[in-house]
Amino acid sequence: xxxxxxxxxxxxxxxxxxxxxxYGGPLARALCDAAGVGRGQRALDVxxxxxxxAAELVARLGADAVVAVDPSxxxxxxxxxxxxxxxxxxxxxxxxxxEAAAFxxxxxxxxxxFMTDARxxxxxxxxxxxxxxxxxxAVWDYAGEMTLLRRFWDAAVALDPAAAALDEGTTMAFxxxxxxxxxxxxxxxxxxxxxxxxxxxxxTGFDDLWGALEAGVGPSGAYVVGLDADGRAALADELRRxxxxxxxxxxxxxxAWTVTGVRP
Ligand SMILES: C[S@@+](CC[C@H](N)C(=O)[O-])C[C@H]1O[C@@H](n2cnc3c(N)ncnc32)[C@H](O)[C@@H]1O
Numbered sequence: 580x581x582x583x584x585x586x587x588x589x590x591x592x593x594x595x596x597x598x599x600x601x602y603g604g605p606l607a608r609a610l611c612d613a614a615g616v617g618r619g620q621r622a623l624d625v626x627x628x629x630x631x632x633a634a635e636l637v638a639r640l641g642a643d644a645v646v647a648v649d650p651s652x653x654x655x656x657x658x659x660x661x662x663x664x665x666x667x668x669x670x671x672x673x674x675x676x677x678e679a680a681a682f683x684x685x686x687x688x689x690x691x692x693f694m695t696d697a698r699x700x701x702x703x704x705x706x707x708x709x710x711x712x713x714x715x716x717a718v719w720d721y722a723g724e725m726t727l728l729r730r731f732w733d734a735a736v737a738l739d740p741a742a743a744a745l746d747e748g749t750t751m752a753f754x755x756x757x758x759x760x761x762x763x764x765x766x767x768x769x770x771x772x773x774x775x776x777x778x779x780x781x782x783t784g785f786d787d788l789w790g791a792l793e794a795g796v797g798p799s800g801a802y803v804v805g806l807d808a809d810g811r812a813a814l815a816d817e818l819r820r821x822x823x824x825x826x827x828x829x830x831x832x833x834x835a836w837t838v839t840g841v842r843p
Contacts, residue, residue, distance in 0.1 A: 587796065589651055590800075592658075594795070595657075598794065598796045601781070606689075606717055606776070606833075607632040607635035607636075609717070609837060610635075610716075613717075614713045614839050615713060616635075616640065617640075618640065621646075621681070622640055622683065622686065623648070623675075624636060624646070624647040624687075625675070626648070626688070626689070627647035627648060627658050628651070628657075630657065630662050632686060633665055636686075645665045646667075647665055648671075649669070655667050671700070673695060673699045673703060679707060681709075682708050684713045684714075684715070685713075686716065687704065687716040688717045691716045691718055691753050692753050698765075701762060709842065711841065713842070714763070714841075715837065716838050717835045717838075718759065718838075719751075719834075719835050720754065720835060720836060721751050722748035722755070724833070725835070726832055727788070728747055728748075730818060730821045732747060732799070733821060735814060738813055742802065747798055756773045756836055760838065762838075763838050767842075769841045770839075770840060772838070773837070774837050775835070776834070777833065777835075778833055779832050781830045782828065782831070784824075785815075785825060789819075793811070
């Protein structure tokens with residue numbers, strides 16, 4: 580597992596919920612729709628985190644038809660607590676502890692770009708999916724219209740050009756439609772389909788958004804906790820200015836790419 584993939588996700592489920600987790604429910608519905616998830620299927624959630632996608636799978640399939648894995652111990656604990664009856668295991672995508680063809684559908688929400696070896700992880704997702712089953716994923720449009728993270732890194736780089744080396748818009752692989760299509764096709768998946776989906780999340784005010792970043796979750800949160808007090812204050816001001824928000828409630832839009840393919 581890469582440091583990038585795991586180190587910034589050893590946070591509590593609650594801390595994750597306040598940051599990226601806000602967007603998880605609507606994104607899970609879009610991914611499940613794209614993958615055609617419906618009654619009678621058995622599904623795997625790879626990189627489940629605290630369980631946003633697994634919860635949507637449970638709503639559609641029932642808890643006994645859903646299995647989830649993640650390499651982060653606090654997230655595995657959080658997912659188990661939230662979704663009784665779901666089998667949740669501590670494991671990375673690159674080493675799935677399941678028999679071949681055990682699932683009708685294998686999905687990974689906001690995970691492919693964090694995998695140590697995305698090709699190996701996807702290969703494992705194919706192996707555990709039955710022929711004719713669906714393998715799918717969703718990733719943020721970090722370089723474009725994932726508003727929160729795009730504005731965050733733009734603000735960080737404006738204050739400190741060295742932050743460009745950490746900007747998820749340039750550092751994250753497999754976060755453009757072309758890369759995803761190639762990754763899925765090269766793995767041998769058929770009927771590959773890439774689509775854009777936009778979801779929204781609400782905030783009670785800027786402090787609600789900023790407090791979530793100060794919990795240190797994900798690359799953006801890790802960057803914030805690495806700053807001194809003056810650096811944090813300057814970044815908070817710059818981000819608030821770029822988002823053009825204040826103490827009143829607001830919503831942000833976030834575009835993701837979904838990719839699905841059928842296992843031959
Ligand atoms: C942005 S979170 C997404 C969590 C959840 N799927 C969601 O949509 O809320 C990224 C997740 O990928 C997990 N992860 C990191 N490296 C991984 C790997 N190699 N295999 C599987 N999951 C991994 C992290 O532990 C974290 O839970």
